[in-house]
Amino acid sequence: MMHMGGKILTGMAGLAALAGLMMTAPAALAADWTGMPMVAYPKDNAYSPAKAELGKKLFFEPRLSGSNIMSCATCHNPALGWADGLKLGKGHNMGQLGRHTPTVINSAFSSAQFWDGRAATLEDQAKGPIVSAGEMNQDATELVTELSAIPGYVAAFAQVFPGEAISLDTIAKAIATYEREVVSDNSAFDTFMRGDATAISDSARRGWDLFRGKAQCLSCHSGPNFSDGRFHDIGVNDGDPGRGKVSGKSGDQFKFKTPTVRDVTRTAPFLHNGQEATLLDVVKFYNRGGDRKGSEIKALGLSDADMADLVAFMKSLTGRPVLVTLPELP
Ligand code: HEC
Numbered sequence: 001m002m003h004m005g006g007k008i009l010t011g012m013a014g015l016a017a018l019a020g021l022m023m024t025a026p027a028a029l030a031a032d033w034t035g036m037p038m039v040a041y042p043k044d045n046a047y048s049p050a051k052a053e054l055g056k057k058l059f060f061e062p063r064l065s066g067s068n069i070m071s072c073a074t075c076h077n078p079a080l081g082w083a084d085g086l087k088l089g090k091g092h093n094m095g096q097l098g099r100h101t102p103t104v105i106n107s108a109f110s111s112a113q114f115w116d117g118r119a120a121t122l123e124d125q126a127k128g129p130i131v132s133a134g135e136m137n138q139d140a141t142e143l144v145t146e147l148s149a150i151p152g153y154v155a156a157f158a159q160v161f162p163g164e165a166i167s168l169d170t171i172a173k174a175i176a177t178y179e180r181e182v183v184s185d186n187s188a189f190d191t192f193m194r195g196d197a198t199a200i201s202d203s204a205r206r207g208w209d210l211f212r213g214k215a216q217c218l219s220c221h222s223g224p225n226f227s228d229g230r231f232h233d234i235g236v237n238d239g240d241p242g243r244g245k246v247s248g249k250s251g252d253q254f255k256f257k258t259p260t261v262r263d264v265t266r267t268a269p270f271l272h273n274g275q276e277a278t279l280l281d282v283v284k285f286y287n288r289g290g291d292r293k294g295s296e297i298k299a300l301g302l303s304d305a306d307m308a309d310l311v312a313f314m315k316s317l318t319g320r321p322v323l324v325t326l327p328e329l330p
């Protein structure tokens with residue numbers, strides 16, 4: 001499911017390589033399959049093991065929240081596919097959030113963060129939930145004061161960000177570095193694509209043919225991460241304007257970011273509002289052409305057997321399991 005920061009490529013070469021791979025045309029998927037590309041670290045937030053370790057502590061740190069009982073991992077729980085298993089997220093004082101909690105798996109490969117892409121980077125994203133009243137409800141100044149009173153954090157920040165004060169920026173940089181280690185690859189499907197025809201079931205093979213053929217899933221769930229990094233209207237009928245509210249463009253109304261389908265078996269329920277309980281329910285949603293006319297999805301005419309094959313294919317995209325240990329907090 002994950003691999004720990006072993007594959008590191010920095011600078012423009014890395015970013016260019018990533019961009020190239022993410023835009024791989026569907027036809028090119030079959031040739032020279034290497035699975036997930038290397039994680040690209042931004043120039044102004046390079047990888048170091050100490051930074052990732054500090055970021056891991058902060059990701060699991062309940063004192064990051066105003067109530068001191070909610071961490072990032074409360075909602076992005078590694079035991080629940082780095083999500084929360086709920087239809088809609090629950091925030092400060094158990095208040096219900098407007099959207100389903102997405103996984104952070106492979107978020108290193110997203111062109112933008114959140115269902116509507118309103119944060120450009122993982123660094124920008126991390127600051128949002130900490131200070132949001134509905135989520136962690138923390139005062140940024142108070143948080144810096146609190147962390148500055150914990151000797152273990154003072155020492156760790158001084159080592160990782162020499163000459164910089166503890167701030168929301170350095171907190172976010174450390175967390176983003178840790179998140180970039182949460183990668184799913186080496187699935188049975190990857191083994192199959194590298195030439196082992198027996199790695200996946202016959203049903204999953206038929207599902208792969210449907211995924212890139214009759215069911216047209218690959219037109220959006222493309223590239224090694226099975227996401228084109230773009231925004232689409234798939235016909236969810238709940239009135240959430242999605243990308244349209246962020247960009248202000250009428251053409252973006254009801255569009256959401258294409259999520260990865262790697263490890264998707266681990267993160268039910270599905271879609272930005274959690275409306276579909278199972279992967280079969282998601283496939284049925286597509287098969288009926290979505291729930292609202294005028295979207296990008298047309299009814300597919302798939303049989304029950306076809307739909308079961310598509311689910312078997314998506315199951316083959318679950319990565320090899322990796323043990324996630326909990327950090328000891330200072
Ligand atoms: C109260 C639950 C909750 C907490 C706490 C929380 N998140 Fe989230 N997270 C969400 C929800 C809900 C969304 C989706 C919101 C949206 O798209 O509008 C989200 C989105 C994200 C995304 C975007 C993923 C994607 O595919 O676009 C990342 C990354 C993320 N959170 C990381 C974090 C980090 C880091 C923290 C701690 C600093 C954190 N979250 C704390 C619920 C939570």
Ligand code: HEC
Pocket residue numbers: 211215216217218219220221231232233234236256257258259260261264267269270271272273279282283286296297310
């Ligand atoms: C037009 C682009 C497009 C096509 C075609 C498409 N998808 Fe999606 N897919 C998306 C977008 C965008 C979302 C998120 C939409 C939302 O939550 O409102 C999504 C969500 C999903 C999810 C839920 C993931 C999660 O974490 O909640 C699954 C599973 C999925 N798609 C599988 C498929 C399958 C299987 C097909 C083919 C039958 C397919 N998709 C066709 C764009 C597309």
